[in-house]
Amino acid sequence: MHGAVLYAPHDVRVEDRPDPVIEEPTDAIIRLVATCICGSDLWPYRGADEVPAPRPMGHEYVGVVEEVGDAVTTLEPGMFVVGSFWASDNTCEICRSGYQSGCVNRVLMATIGTQSQLARIPLADGTLVPTPESPEPDLVPSLLAASDVLGTGWFGADAAEAGPGKTVVVVGDGAVGLCAVLAARHFGADRIVAMSRHPTRQELARHFGATDIIVERGEAGVARIRELTGGLGAHSVVEAVGTQESMVQAIRSTRPGGHVGFVGLAHDVALPGDELFESLVHLHGGPAPVRRYLPELIRLIVERRIDPGKVFDLILPLDAAAEGYRAMDERRAVKVLLTPDGGVPWAA
Template sequence: MLATTLEDIRRITFREMPDPVIQHPTDAIVKVIASCICGSDLWPYRGDNGPVAQPRTIGHECLGEIVEVGPEVRDFRVGDTVVVPFDHCDNTCAHCLAGNQQACVNYDMTTSGQGELSRVAQADGSLVRIEKPAASELPDLLALSDVFPTGYHAAYSAGVTRGSTAVVVGDGAVGLLGVLSAKILGAERIIAMSRHESRQKLARTFGATDIVAARGEEGEAAVLDMTEGIGADAVLECVGTGAAMVTAFNVVRPGATVGFVGVPHGVELPVGTMFKKNARLAGGLAPVRRHLPDLLPLVLDGTVNPGLVFDSTLPMSQSAEGYRQMDEREAIKVFLTPGA
């Protein structure tokens, strides 16, 4: 198959790689019909995860059409169109039943979502069947594979409730969909921390009532001023840096929760602030399969349009250009279509 491949730091190619094969009887192979680049893909692309030991496929967000199933797959057939959660699970183990599908004892992850084919472990527990979508529906449905449930997980973990005030730290695709998720959960006031005009505009479209363009102490002071010195009832940390985490705890009100979903890089928790405030930290890797039953109907009936985060579309063969666009913040999130 042809697949987007990370060859070295800041070097992406689209070339032939071995086709994925059925490794376990619970596996399925899907033909990718829509894909995208995730902000977390930029960490290995930039070298923040260390050197690239050998070329590997990259990409973990996709929609697919099943082309092969293992002998123990009961609920899906060849030809089914499916949402592929990036974190695969059996959905029956003790962790899954407790709502922690991201910690499934049979956990696996999509590894060639930006290629022609991808293997899904634990197909019955992971996949969600959908009707064959029109081209115009693909962006909203694709967002369900990771970025929308991840933004939702930040809001859910932070304890956003009806009538509350929420602050979203980070204006990437996850942060923007955190804004949308806070709106879904009923937040009355949503403060988006964003320095970029195009992202501020989309944040308002998704439900942000206020924008804070400053960062660091200046931004924190602005949020506290807006909340009469009290702080926010819930804070969504959607970046994954130490500075973002410090800001999140500096603006959360005492006794409240920071929901974090940004992949941590160089983060040291501000334990002193947490201790003084009795502030909590919750979240982490999103259990996508847990949240899909709540989010899929909202997409299917047009209540929400998470696909608006895609502001650049390229053929998969030009994925290297997509990485450049996102790395240089020319694009929020790049949608990839199959082929050349």
């Protein structure tokens, strides 16, 4: 099969890799219908993470079950499934508490790679959620978004306790931030402020439910949020970047007793303890337990109540993954969808 492999910073190649096989009786093999490139893939792509050896890439996926291991009971070949970037058993105490991304048996899909034609999914019963029936083709991008960026934005808005009567600020206008806007609207927030200086992303943020756009960043951005909120700060702030600046900006934009949901993969962040202490905010985040939300997200997508697939603004064949990475690295694309078979039925 074909699969994307990162050899070194800025060197992604799609090459022939061995077809995956069932390794554990709880595994499934899926044939990818669509996969994509994540903002977090850019960390190793840009050299911020070391790449000591060539590594398969990708952790987002929707596909059709091809084969299941002997212990798999809820899935069978032919089912259309959505999974998350952490494979999880969905039965341990941590999973049952809603934190499948902290599952005691979890497997990081990024170590397997899903920018490929086939993929082995560990803990398949716990990880994969089938759609009610084979989805209409135009729903595929939204279902793929549910695999990570939608689920992550949803978790960010949930962790920030977005809801009625609240002003919600989203720091970061990547796909996760935009999906957090969508989630905040779904949760009924009164006012949703997207921090963005990119016209196309601003437009999508408004489509997803943003009521205000703020172009300033850092201290100037914090000052604008204070102006909007009678000097108090927002009730809820979603941090969807992962840098020191964005984390501090998020905390400073939040009122005492407010909630920061942080879902940007933290890189070189050291939170000043005294400032966090004085801020009186709630802080919650981390790798999103997307599996918790998948059944509801799939339902909302199939009922056409949300359309997160709009975050994909560039569709390429898997074999052109290198161009997809370049487009995201240069911020020419918000998010790149890759079609393993090269066809794009839903874009017709």
